[in-house]
Amino acid sequence: MSDLGSTASDIYRNVLSVIEGVEPRIAAATRAELTDQRASLKLIASENYASLPVLMTMGTWFSDKYAEGTIGHRFYAGCQNVDTVESVAAEHARELFGAEYAYVQPHSGIDANLVAYWSILAHRVESPVLERLGAKNVNELSEDDWETLRKSFAEQRVMGMSLDVGGHLTHGFRPNISGKMFHQRSYGTNAETQLIDYDKLLADARAFKPLILVAGYSAYPRRVNFAKMREIADEVGATLFVDMAHFAGLVAGKVFTGEEDPVPYAHLVASTTHKSLRGPRGGFVLATPEYAPSVDRGCPMVLGGPLSHIMAAKAVAFAEARTDSFRDYAAKVADNAKVLAEGLLKRGATLVTGGTDNHLVLIDTGSFGITGRQAESALLDSGIVTNRNSVPNDPNGAWYTTGVRIGTPALTSRGFGADEFDKVAELIVDVLANTTATTTAAGTPGKAKYTLADGVADRTKAASAELLDANPLYPGLAVS
Numbered sequence: 001m002s003d004l005g006s007t008a009s010d011i012y013r014n015v016l017s018v019i020e021g022v023e024p025r026i027a028a029a030t031r032a033e034l035t036d037q038r039a040s041l042k043l044i045a046s047e048n049y050a051s052l053p054v055l056m057t058m059g060t061w062f063s064d065k066y067a068e069g070t071i072g073h074r075f076y077a078g079c080q081n082v083d084t085v086e087s088v089a090a091e092h093a094r095e096l097f098g099a100e101y102a103y104v105q106p107h108s109g110i111d112a113n114l115v116a117y118w119s120i121l122a123h124r125v126e127s128p129v130l131e132r133l134g135a136k137n138v139n140e141l142s143e144d145d146w147e148t149l150r151k152s153f154a155e156q157r158v159m160g161m162s163l164d165v166g167g168h169l170t171h172g173f174r175p176n177i178s179g180k181m182f183h184q185r186s187y188g189t190n191a192e193t194q195l196i197d198y199d200k201l202l203a204d205a206r207a208f209k210p211l212i213l214v215a216g217y218s219a220y221p222r223r224v225n226f227a228k229m230r231e232i233a234d235e236v237g238a239t240l241f242v243d244m245a246h247f248a249g250l251v252a253g254k255v256f257t258g259e260e261d262p263v264p265y266a267h268l269v270a271s272t273t274h275k276s277l278r279g280p281r282g283g284f285v286l287a288t289p290e291y292a293p294s295v296d297r298g299c300p301m302v303l304g305g306p307l308s309h310i311m312a313a314k315a316v317a318f319a320e321a322r323t324d325s326f327r328d329y330a331a332k333v334a335d336n337a338k339v340l341a342e343g344l345l346k347r348g349a350t351l352v353t354g355g356t357d358n359h360l361v362l363i364d365t366g367s368f369g370i371t372g373r374q375a376e377s378a379l380l381d382s383g384i385v386t387n388r389n390s391v392p393n394d395p396n397g398a399w400y401t402t403g404v405r406i407g408t409p410a411l412t413s414r415g416f417g418a419d420e421f422d423k424v425a426e427l428i429v430d431v432l433a434n435t436t437a438t439t440t441a442a443g444t445p446g447k448a449k450y451t452l453a454d455g456v457a458d459r460t461k462a463a464s465a466e467l468l469d470a471n472p473l474y475p476g477l478a479v480s
């Protein structure tokens with residue numbers, strides 16, 4: 001990470017004292033957050049640390065401008081500087097990912113997915129009807145034609161990866177709006193290998209005939225072959241939509257190339273900017289030219305007005321992601337995940353799929369006799385921040401779970417390498433092996449309560465503190 005510590009110290013001390021004059025509790029919480037982030041072993045696979053230039057770019061008066069619409073076609077006057085910001089961000093995104101079109105307005109990954117769904121419906125369901133009826137837009141349709149079209153939206157089908165093997169709620173699951181919009185069928189993984197079974201997926205897709213095939217995941221520790229996904233989509237007439245929210249940094253950093261790079265194969269790709277990509281909190285969509293016009297209408301059709309200050313920070317983050325140093329970073333994220341997985345395996349842990357070849361590792365906590373929730377809590381007591389996660393066919397359901405998901409993007413940003421991640425593996429196994437499920441009144445192991453053997457939390461915190469001190473977050477930055 002860039003060593004801007006002393007300049008940033010002056011800036012943030014001043015900023016915090018200004019905030020202090022208005023609402024001191026917010027200044028205090030902002031300082032405390034830095035202290036906490038510095039002091040914890042952050043293994044949450046979806047989190048990272050944005051650079052100081054990215055953080056600073058977010059805090060400007062671009063926040064004050066309304067800019068609904070698209071570059072050069074705004075519903076508000078005076079958007080020339082926002083146009084510059086959005087153009088630069090989109091240009092970087094196109095060149096970084098080799099995409100023909102990029103839309104950088106989405107406020108988050110979920111919003112980016114909504115834009116993708118909306119544009120697929122607009123392009124594949126609405127446009128053909130308008131064309132057939134000779135209407136320019138939906139306002140020209142008769143009540144009857146509109147009602148027929150409205151009903152046909154509700155008949156569309158989506159196929160996405162099952163939640164318990166690592167899919168995401170927005171891939172058509174009932175609790176999410178996507179599940180209310182579409183009929184959904186999910187694809188799982190092979191029961192033995194725990195890997196995507198492309199032949200089974202093809203057979204299921206042939207039977208279900210989805211309008212949209214979604215590829216992408218939040219908790220699948222393996223690479224996906226997007227060439228195969230596209231073949232399957234083509235075979236059944238589906239639009240291939242890839243949600244690369246988790247692994248965009250590995251695509252940007254050219255760790256995923258060839259058939260593992262979604263961009264040449266997908267009709268649409270949506271992503272976050274704040275996970276492995278290490279930018280501000282936000283999202284974006286990449287699209288082929290046929291989908292570009294409908295993606296471009298994301299705001300105001302499904303999105304609120306653009307956050308110009310965040311688009312500016314996306315441009316800065318994309319510019320950073322185009323450097324050799326980001327490529328080194330992305331390669332290390334994947335290398336470190338392998339070291340972490342091997343370190344866990346050699347100390348007796350069980351991993352979903354038996355390992356990893358991306359940025360995340362899913363520990364099956366069942367072999368330690370504890371739930372994911374107990375593991376997550378015991379690790380947190382020891383200063384290690386993770387999140388519990390279902391494993392395939394999880395016996396403890398989505399709340400307690402039997403897994404813990406960990407990832408390398410954040411600590412790799414702090415400078416952790418192979419030695420540090422091997423040590424992290426040792427600390428994790430030490431905590432999990434010393435955690436026991438508390439027996440319930442019925443005499444069976446409970447799912448929430450646990451005991452952590454004496455001294456484990458303290459020795460883990462001391463060992464992590466050594467690793468963290470040797471790899472400081474925002475070196476040189478002092479805010480109080």
Ligand SMILES: *Cc1c(COP(=O)(O)O)cnc(C)c1O
Binds near residue numbers: 168216244246272282
């Ligand atoms: C994190 C994630 C999202 C949601 O991103 P937000 O920015 O939290 O809205 C969507 N899809 C996948 C696959 C994710 O991992």
